[in-house]
Amino acid sequence: MSLFLYMLTAAVAFGAWRTKSLTSGGALAAFIVGGLSVAGFGFTGMAVMGSFFFSSVLLEKALKSEDKKEAKGATRDAVQVMANGGAASACAVLQFFFPHPVLFIGFTAAYAAAAADTWASALGRKSTEPPVSIKTGRLVEPGISGGVTRLGNLAAGGGSGFVTVAALLLEPEVFSVVILVLLFLTAFLSQFADAWLGAAYQSLFQCCVCGEKTEQTVHCSKPAILVKGIRWWSNDAVNFAAVSSGSVSAMLLYMIVTGLNIY
Numbered sequence: 001m002s003l004f005l006y007m008l009t010a011a012v013a014f015g016a017w018r019t020k021s022l023t024s025g026g027a028l029a030a031f032i033v034g035g036l037s038v039a040g041f042g043f044t045g046m047a048v049m050g051s052f053f054f055s056s057v058l059l060e061k062a063l064k065s066e067d068k069k070e071a072k073g074a075t076r077d078a079v080q081v082m083a084n085g086g087a088a089s090a091c092a093v094l095q096f097f098f099p100h101p102v103l104f105i106g107f108t109a110a111y112a113a114a115a116a117d118t119w120a121s122a123l124g125r126k127s128t129e130p131p132v133s134i135k136t137g138r139l140v141e142p143g144i145s146g147g148v149t150r151l152g153n154l155a156a157g158g159g160s161g162f163v164t165v166a167a168l169l170l171e172p173e174v175f176s177v178v179i180l181v182l183l184f185l186t187a188f189l190s191q192f193a194d195a196w197l198g199a200a201y202q203s204l205f206q207c208c209v210c211g212e213k214t215e216q217t218v219h220c221s222k223p224a225i226l227v228k229g230i231r232w233w234s235n236d237a238v239n240f241a242a243v244s245s246g247s248v249s250a251m252l253l254y255m256i257v258t259g260l261n262i263y
């Protein structure tokens with residue numbers, strides 16, 4: 001059974017590479033993240049990860065902008081895969097050695113948070129109202145980190161709800177209403193952490209050729225100049241921090257709710 005699941009994970013990673021949803025490094029990272037999910041949580045782990053992965057890929061493909069430079073960002077590399085799947089993989093590795101229900105909560109919360117972020121940025125781009133900075137409350141340019149829209153917030157709730165419900169259907173005995181609300185809330189809050197960390201510290205560069213502001217360190221084949229934030233505090237670093245904080249806070253709240261009975 002698990003050999004079949006590992007082969008299925010490899011097939012999905014290969015397919016994602018062939019359809020340009022992942023770079024070759026991204027596909028390898030996805031196979032590792034998927035393999036760890038199977039090792040830790042079996043079919044359930046793979047399905048929860050799949051609910052994040054397939055919904056995000058399909059949303060991004062469906063809403064892909066005609067604009068070439070935005071469309072380019074839809075192929076995820078290994079760093080982006082690890083930013084979304086790192087916290088969940090840590091839960092899966094721990095589950096393999098020290099199984100405990102709290103780790104499934106952390107695993108689910110991580111993918112719920114990742115889905116909230118991906119859904120919010122895919123749908124938020126389609127918002128007709130201009131984004132507002134979560135830090136200053138002022139209007140910001142679309143596509144710049146730290147900007148939030150009502151449509152994006154709604155999408156974040158949809159993404160976290162989707163993954164949470166998938167996990168609930170797979171492992172109904174783990175869940176109560178309290179835990180469902182907890183998972184939904186932590187994923188949603190991590191989306192605000194993402195926006196706030198993005199607005200406050202994320203690096204922004206300006207192209208020295210065309211003058212465009214960008215999150216890329218290279219633009220028009222020339223190194224871009226840092227105009228804001230901390231150089232290494234990239235969108236991926238912000239993502240990793242937000243997803244991890246969602247996962248950790250869900251586990252802490254779960255332990256409080258269940259009366260701190262860790263062994």
Ligand SMILES: [Zn+2]
Binds near residue numbers: 208210
């Ligand atoms: Zn440029």
